[in-house]
Amino acid sequence: MDLSLQAEHRMAQQMVREFAQKEVAPVIKEWDRKQEMAPFVLRRMGELGILGICLPAAYGGQGLDYISLGLACEELEAVDTSLRVVMSVHVGLNSLGLFQWATEEQKQRFLVPQARGEKIACFGLTEPGAGSDVAGIASTAVLKGSEYVINGEKMWISLATRADHVLWFARTETDAADPHDGLSAFLVELDRPGVSRGDIHGKLGVRAGSTGWIAMQDVRVPVENRIGEPGEGFKIAMSCLDNGRYTVAAGATGLIRACLEASVKYASEREAFGRKIGKFQLVQQKIARMVQSYDAARLLYLRVGWMKNRGLRNTRETSLAKWFATDASFQAASEALQIHGAYGYSDEYDVERYLRNAKGAVIYEGTSEIHQLIQAGYALGYRQDPALRCELPAYDEEKWQLV
Amino acid sequence: MKIVVCIKQVPDTAARVVAENGQVSWGDAPLVMNPWDEYAVEAALQLKEAQGGDVTAISVGGESAKEALKNALAMGCSEAVLISDPALEGADSQAVAKVLAAAIQKIGDVDLAFFGKQAIDGDMGVTHVQTARVLDWPALTSVSTIQSVDPGAKTLRVERTMEEGRVVVEARMPAVISVLKDIGEPRYPSFMGIRKASRATIPVWTLADLGIQAPQSHVTWPVVENPPVREVKTEMITGDTPQEIAAKLVDKILAEKVL
Numbered sequence: 001m002d003l004s005l006q007a008e009h010r011m012a013q014q015m016v017r018e019f020a021q022k023e024v025a026p027v028i029k030e031w032d033r034k035q036e037m038a039p040f041v042l043r044r045m046g047e048l049g050i051l052g053i054c055l056p057a058a059y060g061g062q063g064l065d066y067i068s069l070g071l072a073c074e075e076l077e078a079v080d081t082s083l084r085v086v087m088s089v090h091v092g093l094n095s096l097g098l099f100q101w102a103t104e105e106q107k108q109r110f111l112v113p114q115a116r117g118e119k120i121a122c123f124g125l126t127e128p129g130a131g132s133d134v135a136g137i138a139s140t141a142v143l144k145g146s147e148y149v150i151n152g153e154k155m156w157i158s159l160a161t162r163a164d165h166v167l168w169f170a171r172t173e174t175d176a177a178d179p180h181d182g183l184s185a186f187l188v189e190l191d192r193p194g195v196s197r198g199d200i201h202g203k204l205g206v207r208a209g210s211t212g213w214i215a216m217q218d219v220r221v222p223v224e225n226r227i228g229e230p231g232e233g234f235k236i237a238m239s240c241l242d243n244g245r246y247t248v249a250a251g252a253t254g255l256i257r258a259c260l261e262a263s264v265k266y267a268s269e270r271e272a273f274g275r276k277i278g279k280f281q282l283v284q285q286k287i288a289r290m291v292q293s294y295d296a297a298r299l300l301y302l303r304v305g306w307m308k309n310r311g312l313r314n315t316r317e318t319s320l321a322k323w324f325a326t327d328a329s330f331q332a333a334s335e336a337l338q339i340h341g342a343y344g345y346s347d348e349y350d351v352e353r354y355l356r357n358a359k360g361a362v363i364y365e366g367t368s369e370i371h372q373l374i375q376a377g378y379a380l381g382y383r384q385d386p387a388l389r390c391e392l393p394a395y396d397e398e399k400w401q402l403v
Numbered sequence: 404m405k406i407v408v409c410i411k412q413v414p415d416t417a418a419r420v421v422a423e424n425g426q427v428s429w430g431d432a433p434l435v436m437n438p439w440d441e442y443a444v445e446a447a448l449q450l451k452e453a454q455g456g457d458v459t460a461i462s463v464g465g466e467s468a469k470e471a472l473k474n475a476l477a478m479g480c481s482e483a484v485l486i487s488d489p490a491l492e493g494a495d496s497q498a499v500a501k502v503l504a505a506a507i508q509k510i511g512d513v514d515l516a517f518f519g520k521q522a523i524d525g526d527m528g529v530t531h532v533q534t535a536r537v538l539d540w541p542a543l544t545s546v547s548t549i550q551s552v553d554p555g556a557k558t559l560r561v562e563r564t565m566e567e568g569r570v571v572v573e574a575r576m577p578a579v580i581s582v583l584k585d586i587g588e589p590r591y592p593s594f595m596g597i598r599k600a601s602r603a604t605i606p607v608w609t610l611a612d613l614g615i616q617a618p619q620s621h622v623t624w625p626v627v628e629n630p631p632v633r634e635v636k637t638e639m640i641t642g643d644t645p646q647e648i649a650a651k652l653v654d655k656i657l658a659e660k661v662l
Contacts (some may be wrong), residue, residue, distance in 0.1 A: 007470075008601035010479055015591045049594045317435035401598065 003302075005067070012053070012064055013071040019048055019236070020079035028080045031208040032353055035201055037082065038208060042162060045083075046117020050076075051090055055099060056400040059107055060115035063400040067305035070250035074298075077251030078258045081357035082209030084251030088365070089158045090114065092244035093123035094167045098187070101228045101236050101242075110165060110187050123244070124154040124162035124214055125237050126189075131156075132370050134169075134237060135179040139216070140188060141170035145148070146223050148172075148186065153215045156364070160212030166190055167240065169233050183233030187225050191236050193220035205356030207366055215359045227389070235388060242315050243392065245322040245365045246304050252325035252361055253297040255354055259329070259336035260290040262351055265339050277339070286335040293328035311394025313385050316378050322361075323371030330358040404456035404554055407507050408447040408480065408517040409534070410440040412464050412471040413524040422627040436471040439519025441589035446549065446582045448479045448515045448590070454552055456514075457481035461506050463491060463499050466505075469605045476593030476600035483603070484510075488610045490617035496525070498618040500533030505613040507538065514554070518581040520545065535579035543578055547585035552576075 005013075023044060031038045045051050049082035054069040055061025069091065076083035093343040110400045113119040130136035139152020150170055157166070168186045176182030190197070228236050264287060267278035277283050300321035307314040337344035344351045362368050377383035414420065418432030420541070436444075447458045460475035460483040462468045472483035474558055486506050507513050514536075521528030535542035547564040550571065557576045566584055592600070610617055640655070644646040656662050 006601065007473065008597055011473070011592060011601060015477075015594070015597065018591055048591065053594065063598060064594055386434040400627060 051117040052115030060112040066308035073250035074254035078254035092247040094121035096243040097240040118166040139170040249321035252329040259332040297325035309395040477596035495620035495622040503617040504537035
């Protein structure tokens with residue numbers, strides 16, 4: 001057993017940290033207040049290769065492993081959640097889904113430009129009336145000749161107005177015995193006629209992130225844009241979530257770290273009753289809990305990265321890491337704010353933003369409640385993970401370098 | 404062009420450096436490439452991109468200095484060499500300069516050797532000129548821009564920035580150059596560079612490999628101390644109106660002879 005990171009991991013982590021700290025940290029408060037995405041973020045993340053970090057060089061990626069993806073997400077969310085959200089949707093939910101399920105021709109057409117950061121990708125699963133209840137999806141795709149005609153609306157879609165591609169889930173069979181079996185997945189270019197989209201403002205957190213809706217009215221896409229077989233949509237969506245949730249878990253770990261660092265700094269400066277507040281045991285208790293959460297969350301997500309590298313199925317472990325890290329990050333942010341007292345309640349300090357940002361991840365990519373059902377399901381033997389037709393490829397140190 | 408960039412590994416800028424009984428320690432703070440040397444690497448890489456050729460990063464230090472060299476490789480240097488020898492323990496800048504000069508000569512046909520303006524640990528700021536002296540090369544210090552390089556004629560033209568103004572300097576190559584921040588923000592390592600660097604085996608040259616004896620050091624540090632702790636007193640000036648508070652503040656400032 002070896003828990004040490006390799007030189008490559010440490011250097012990749014350091015590089016992403018420098019980018020986030022130098023370029024985003026100084027301006028993030030301003031963009032969060034404006035409720036706008038910093039305009040340079042996607043371009044810079046693409047230029048630096050972060051948007052294709054864990055894809056083979058042959059597909060336009062950087063050829064690093066899945067652990068590097070997690071480390072990058074930790075560093076990004078330690079500065080702002082909106083940065084990590086980009087990784088969750090562009091890399092985790094979309095690009096890795098294509099890497100797992102798309103044909104070679106589709107990978108060349110869609111995955112390569114995404115890995116290079118030339119095309120931005122998002123994920124269209126959630127609908128106004130269907131969140132946790134994925135089988136309740138109402139969007140439809142009807143085969144007419146060599147084209148599908150897609151109708152429907154997706155809601156709470158990160159990067160909705162920034163993306164070039166969406167991985168869209170729609171019902172192709174209305175009379176399937178099990179509604180899960182009637183779904184199919186499509187990679188839709190968002191410049192097709194009939195697509196409309198917009199941003200959602202007034203979110204509690206992740207205000208420097210782009211979240212919106214996408215509607216499709218009689219949008220025609222060729223059969224060649226269907227990812228996987230007809231009826232495989234639910235399985236594909238769940239695979240995508242195994243990857244997206246991993247990035248969320250790693251990111252939430254970074255958020256815990258940010259809370260811990262802010263709390264330690266403030267507790268070492270602020271005085272009350274004639275001494276630093278860090279000397280008070282109730283403050284120490286809060287800090288100790290953050291240390292505990294950080295280490296536990298980090299070990300949980302690194303285990304998932306290790307499993308992905310080896311091509312092991314990780315649905316249970318990913319769900320556990322995501323549930324634990326996001327709940328713990330919300331608690332850490334709340335306690336960090338408490339340590340900062342009234343100052344923490346204002347946006348003079350970063351901790352109020354951490355608290356607002358932390359709440360979102362407790363809801364999206366499987367609410368904490370859903371993850372508890374999943375965990376109990378495994379423990380009680382109600383859930384199994386049958387082998388998939390396409391599994392996420394294991395990391396291959398040699399092959400992934402070949403252009 | 405053949406370019407060498409000389410780098411040093413130092414404690415991180417965020418490290419709390421503590422001097423106790425003449426011993427300096429920095430706790431568990433990480434060791435990094437001297438920040439000034441990052442500008443030297445950037446300058447060297449820019450020149451390589453403009454003129455072609457290769458950049459070799461070299462460092463004198465212990466085994467750990469390989470990390471700094473790997474960082475230079477990840478930024479885009481073509482090769483890296485560590486010069487390490489137990490006889491160099493405690494070497495002063497003059498001794499290090501002799502070792503660097505020998506390494507530059509061993510590499511052979513070097514056109515330019517880049518340095519940062521100083522290292523943030525020793526803060527001597529003389530190694531580059533001492534190296535130039537040993538090599539008998541011109542030393543171009545405080546360079547803010549490299550205006551032009553003529554590899555055929557073996558000449559270059561650089562701009563130096565000082566407090567009083569700027570000077571354009573022409574010199575023959577080979578030469579030693581120390582750069583300022585104005586040269587350009589150091590690039591991040593690329594993922595491709597990181598992959599290459601993390602798999603690279605960095606050769607280690609000893610003094611025997613360089614064919615030199617251990618150079619003598621003439622400078623020692625008999626006393627090392629942290630600056631005295633400053634006592635800061637905070638006083639709140641209160642009053643009923645801003646005018647009253649301002650008036651009290653002015654009186655205080657005049658009484659303390661701040662103005």
